[in-house]
Amino acid sequence: VEMKDYVRSILDSVDSGLATLDVRGRLVTANAAFPRILDLPKSPSTSSIREVLIPIPDDSFIESFEGMVLKSSADFQADPNILAKNRKVRTLHRYELPLHSLGNEHRILQLRVHPLISGDSLLGTVLVIDDLTSLKQIERRMFETEKWVSLGRLAASVAHEIRNPLVAIRSLVEMIGEEVTGELVNHVKVVLGEVHRLNSVVEQLLQVSKPEKTEFREASIEEILDELLLLIRHEAVRQKVTIKKVGPGLKIIAKIDPEKIKQAFLNIILNGIQAMPNGGTITILLRESQFPLEGNGGIVQNSRNGTKKWVVVEFIDEGDGIAPENLSRIFDPFFTTKPRGTGLGLAISKKIVDIHNGLITIDSQKGIGTCVRISLPCDLH
Numbered sequence: 001v002e003m004k005d006y007v008r009s010i011l012d013s014v015d016s017g018l019a020t021l022d023v024r025g026r027l028v029t030a031n032a033a034f035p036r037i038l039d040l041p042k043s044p045s046t047s048s049i050r051e052v053l054i055p056i057p058d059d060s061f062i063e064s065f066e067g068m069v070l071k072s073s074a075d076f077q078a079d080p081n082i083l084a085k086n087r088k089v090r091t092l093h094r095y096e097l098p099l100h101s102l103g104n105e106h107r108i109l110q111l112r113v114h115p116l117i118s119g120d121s122l123l124g125t126v127l128v129i130d131d132l133t134s135l136k137q138i139e140r141r142m143f144e145t146e147k148w149v150s151l152g153r154l155a156a157s158v159a160h161e162i163r164n165p166l167v168a169i170r171s172l173v174e175m176i177g178e179e180v181t182g183e184l185v186n187h188v189k190v191v192l193g194e195v196h197r198l199n200s201v202v203e204q205l206l207q208v209s210k211p212e213k214t215e216f217r218e219a220s221i222e223e224i225l226d227e228l229l230l231l232i233r234h235e236a237v238r239q240k241v242t243i244k245k246v247g248p249g250l251k252i253i254a255k256i257d258p259e260k261i262k263q264a265f266l267n268i269i270l271n272g273i274q275a276m277p278n279g280g281t282i283t284i285l286l287r288e289s290q291f292p293l294e295g296n297g298g299i300v301q302n303s304r305n306g307t308k309k310w311v312v313v314e315f316i317d318e319g320d321g322i323a324p325e326n327l328s329r330i331f332d333p334f335f336t337t338k339p340r341g342t343g344l345g346l347a348i349s350k351k352i353v354d355i356h357n358g359l360i361t362i363d364s365q366k367g368i369g370t371c372v373r374i375s376l377p378c379d380l381h
Helices: 002-012 031-038 049-053 059-078 133-177 183-209 221-238 256-274 345-355
Strands: 019-020 027-030 095-102 103-119 121-131 217-221 241-246 250-256 279-287 310-318 361-364 369-377
Touching: 019 031, 031 121, 031 279, 049 059, 049 250, 059 095, 059 103, 059 121, 103 133, 133 183, 133 345, 217 256, 221 241, 221 250, 221 256, 221 279, 221 310, 241 256, 250 256, 250 369, 256 279, 256 345, 256 369, 345 361, 345 369
Parallel strands: 241 279
Antiparallel strands: 019 027, 019 121, 095 103, 103 121, 217 250, 279 310, 310 369, 361 369
């Protein structure tokens, strides 16, 4: 009995979820982490794996999990060499699968299935479950950082090569403009307009290439939005776009770089205005949350610096929406579907949000509109 309790203590001390199944696929044992990782309301009893998983409000997860376990078990039983004494590596099946658990929290779990062997007998399978959500977030951030470093070097080189000739072109065209008359005056204006547009692209490239120097201080998210709406008012009126802010009166204070956050918000609002060439409405929804929110309002695991309070700002337009095949690339630098777009606005916004340990996601339906959602860690007062 003492040895049994000792083994149980060891298993319950492990962070990974551990469980054993017999050859019929029925649960035999499980450690304390197994139900915790799966968000099961209590320790599972001896039953089939499907019965164990029934409390999980994610049918696709249950189907995938059960299918993976049963397939692995069948493969083990069909392997004539599974019990070979001279096998250096035991058969192992490894899977990754998403879980939408209680509270609509989105996580990534890894499932490893091992054969359970004793002497000359295959007794069943051993399941090992780990929560990879935090690791995946770190990997994604490392990838984004490396991408921006490489892009920054390229952008700086290209921008400087373009900027000097642009200055010369603009100066010469301005001189020519002082000497021409008639229709040529309009031609000069067109050239100067295009030079100005190209110079704007160069400025954006330089912004991408600059090392980020952030000046964090406590600031009101609502005040930033109010300043921004004042700044953008004339452009919105010119484009026949109405901007509504919902959720005023929330005194949400966050430790941020106000100018950078303002730039991130501005890029998104300008995108929304450009998405409605015939006018429309942009709704800005400001609210508080205990979790960062991702696509369709789903919750992501709250693992970023232990933050428990978040501000969520949603920018909802009535434009044509984004095609499903483009959604996965929407934050890629230089990706754009606009004839005169640079593809840097959303990329810069995402970079700014990442610097603030926040989350930016997009929901969009073709022909209906787009919602850009930003979640930032904050203090709520």
